Amino acid sequence: MTTSTIIALLDDQSINKIAAGEVIDRPSSVVKELVENSLDAGARRIEVEISAGGVGKIVVRDDGCGMSATDVKMAVLRHATSKIRSADELVTVGSLGFRGEALPSIASVSRFQLISRQPAVTFGTRLEMSGGQLLDVLECGAEIGTVVMVGDLFFNTPARLKFMKTPAAESAHIHDAVVRLAISRPDVTFRLSNNDRITLHTPGTGRLSDTLSALYGPDTLQLLYPVDYQQDGIRITGYAARPTVRKGSRQWQSFSVNRRVIGSRMLNRAVDNAYQSLLPVGSYPLVALQLHLAPQLVDVNVHPQKAEVKFQDERAVFRAVHSALKEVLLSSDRPAAAVAAAFDHTVYRPQYDVAFVQETTAVTQATLEFSTTVSADDPADSSGESPEILPAPSFFTDNREPGQPALNQERTPVVNQPAAGSCLKALTQYARCYILATDGEDLYIVDQHAAHERLLFDLLTQKQAPSAFQTLLIPRVVDLDPLEVQAAETYVQELAGLGFVYDWVGPASVRIAELPTHIPPEEAEALFHQILSSALTLKTPDPESFRQLWIETAACHMAVRAGQYLNQPQMQGLLDDLMKAERPYTCPHGRPTLIRFSEKDLARLFKRL
Ligand SMILES: Nc1ncnc2c1ncn2[C@@H]1O[C@H](COP(=O)(O)OP(=O)(O)OP(=O)(O)O)[C@@H](O)[C@H]1O
Ligand SMILES: [Mg+2]
Incomplete structure (x- = not known):
């Protein structure tokens, strides 16, 4: 019987090309790696130039420590690094790089030039490669620091090239990456230009507020709360926005751990959780947080692009970030919290017929029904698998205009109809978030989410x-x-x-x-x-x-969210039920459900008094 030998080692160029696929998946990863190298080289100023979404050209220029001629040649070899000497040092690694993979990966999938000069030397070194092949190494005149020029990215890996999005989309990714890097290092000046137009420039003063102001504008900065919090050996600094400063994606959320930019689902969730009751569904507040903790408590070597880290105690980090944000959002000197604190029964004095309220409360508690599919646009259908499930809440099952016949009599509870003599009359919905109402005397602004949350909370407490x-x-x-x-x-x-x-x-x-x-x-x-x-x-x-x-x-x-349309009966139902609640004035998180303006308050505001 004959045996056939089929296994052979790949040549270095193929190995590099394959490995590059892990490290460099799109132009923004090239930018990230090059900027990280500049930061590790102690740069105070980093300039990034791109064209054609980074596929045409990426240039990263820094004023860092530069490299000797020998090191320039070493730098493009795989597993060649100045940052660690053995894997043991990974435990306490302080630099952003440690693998010795980035430059050889980039050089193997592009036309690549690197010029570098150390401060003590009069000449620099210029190295040129194409598709991983060394073309030239020369002495040359150069500024102190390093410039890396990457052209024709993925020219020799057509499969990868095919997956590139439009230049605009790739540019946006690059912009995003540089924003996050800039936030992680307010002490460094960053400049990004796209097709010769400067799109980002941070001052490098060392103050995060200056960086955020340069990135998002001074007006936005005014809407951010500073964060400085410590718990379980984890320090969290940075800024978190008021709930009004939000986007439909997580683009405005950035995190760094010991000055390393990271993405983390866990941190995303900590933010979501802290802002939970304050935001419409699918919106994300601006948050720029820097976490500082002992390097031994973080494993940086868990992701091929170093884009994630592993915390020894993930829960402690989650809790710390959550508490930091909660503290900021609930801090007593915030106007919203001040209003919440002011809203107790002594401040709020509507004129009720107590007997009527008690009577209708009994009726409502018996008939109040609720579910989660409370969208007014998408009426609740909770014909679930179990009869135990309560159908939709009284005020959300009914999309009819007053006078229209009920579609489903069985599921339309008595309290659907605005009860005669209800205490607050709904006037209109404002900003798909608030209900304007009156009790015949004063004007009320009711937060629809907070109000509904209070009702569901009370109901669940009783029934669960x-x-x-x-x-x-x-x-x-x-x-x-x-x-x-x-x-x-x-x-x-x-x-x-x-x-x-x-x-x-x-x-x-x-x-x-x-x-x-x-x-x-x-x-x-x-x-x-x-x-x-x-x-x-x-x-x-x-x-x-x-x-x-x-x-x-x-x-x-x-609970119904901000942004959700409510019709008149729904608003009225919500108000009726709210006024029958035991603690109608705050939601379970302690935020106010309603704010009252008396005629006198308005007169004062209009300077009639
Ligand atoms: N801008 C720069 N200024 C000075 N030295 C640099 C610069 N870029 C790279 N180097 C040197 O080249 C080496 C190789 O860089 P490369 O990015 O490939 O690996 P690394 O940064 O050590 O690790 P990683 O692959 O995790 O990024 C670095 O260790 C560093 O010594
Ligand atoms: Mg590197």
Whole structure:
């Protein structure tokens, strides 16, 4: 029998080209790697020039320490680095680079030039490569520092080139990358020009506020709260925006850990969680946070592009960021919180007929129904798998204009109709966020989300018996991220106590078989994710605080959001129910649900008094 030998080592050029695919996936990763090298070289000023979305040309120029002629030749070899001498040093590595991979990767998929000069030397060195092949190394005149020029990116990897988006889209990615790098280093001046037009320029004063002002404008800076918080050995500095400063993507959110720009789903979720009740669905506030913690507590070597890190204690980091933001958002010198604090029963004195309120409260509690699909545009359909699930809330089931016949008499509760003699009369919705109302005397502005959240919270508190659950006819399989896996493992008992019963169907997937009562099955997955991430905010969870957290989370999740249209009966229903609540003036997070203006207040504002 003959044997055939088929295995052979790849040549260096192929190895480099294949490895480059991991490190460099688009022009913005080239920019990131080159700028990181400049930062590691101690640059105080970094200029980036691009054309054709970076595929045509990328130039990164710095005033850093430069390289000797020998080092220039070494720098483009794989695994050649000045930053560590052995893997042991990875534990405490302070530089952004450590693999010795970036330059050889870039050089193997482009036409590449590098010019570098050290301060003590009069001449620089110029190295030229193409598609990974060394073409030339020469002595040359040069400025102190290093310039890297990358042309025709991916010219020899057509498969990769095919995946490039439009130049505008690639430029946007590059811009985004430089913004994040600039935020991570306010002490360095960054300049980015695209097709010879300067699109970004930071002053490098060392103050993050100056960098943010240069990036987002001085007006936006005025709307940011400074963050400086310490917990469990983690220091968090930076800025977090008022909820009004937001975008429809996470573009305005940046994080660095020990001055390394990172992306992190865990940190994204910590931000989402802290702003949870303040934002419309699908919007993300501007947040620029710098985390500082002992390098031993962070593993930087977990991602091929060094874009993520692993924290030894992910939960501690989550909690710290969450608490930092909560503290800033709830801080007592903020106007919103001041209003919230002022809204207690003594400030708010509407003229009620107490007997009427008590009577209608009893009726409402008996008939009030709710679900999560509360969109006015998309009327609730909670014909779920279990009769235990309550149908839509009184004020959201009805999209009819007054006088129109009910579509579904059975599901239209009595309180749908604006009750005669209701205490607050809805006038109109403003900014799809507030209800303007009057009690015949004063003018009220009601926050629709906060008000609805209060109602759902109260209802869940009353109706949610511990351990009450509904069995799902069709179990839901939910995929979890690593932090959620941890939470799902840690809080099995607590979650079961709430009614969440699940088993593992994979290392990161669970099948939910039972849900807490009153929760529509279609919300199972979203709420499960949310309770897991909320659970991370608890330091020492006991069953009662876990239950409390669940009710808050569920109420917030299911409450109508800002941005959602409400028709007249819906607004009126919401107001009627709110005024019957025991604590109508604040939401469960302590924010006000309504603000009152008396005629006198208005007269004062108009300077009539
Ligand atoms: N702009 C620069 N100024 C001075 N030296 C540089 C510059 N860019 C690269 N070098 C030198 O070249 C070496 C190789 O750079 P390269 O980016 O390939 O690897 P690295 O930064 O060490 O690690 P990583 O692959 O993680 O980025 C660096 O270790 C550094 O000594
Ligand atoms: Mg590098």
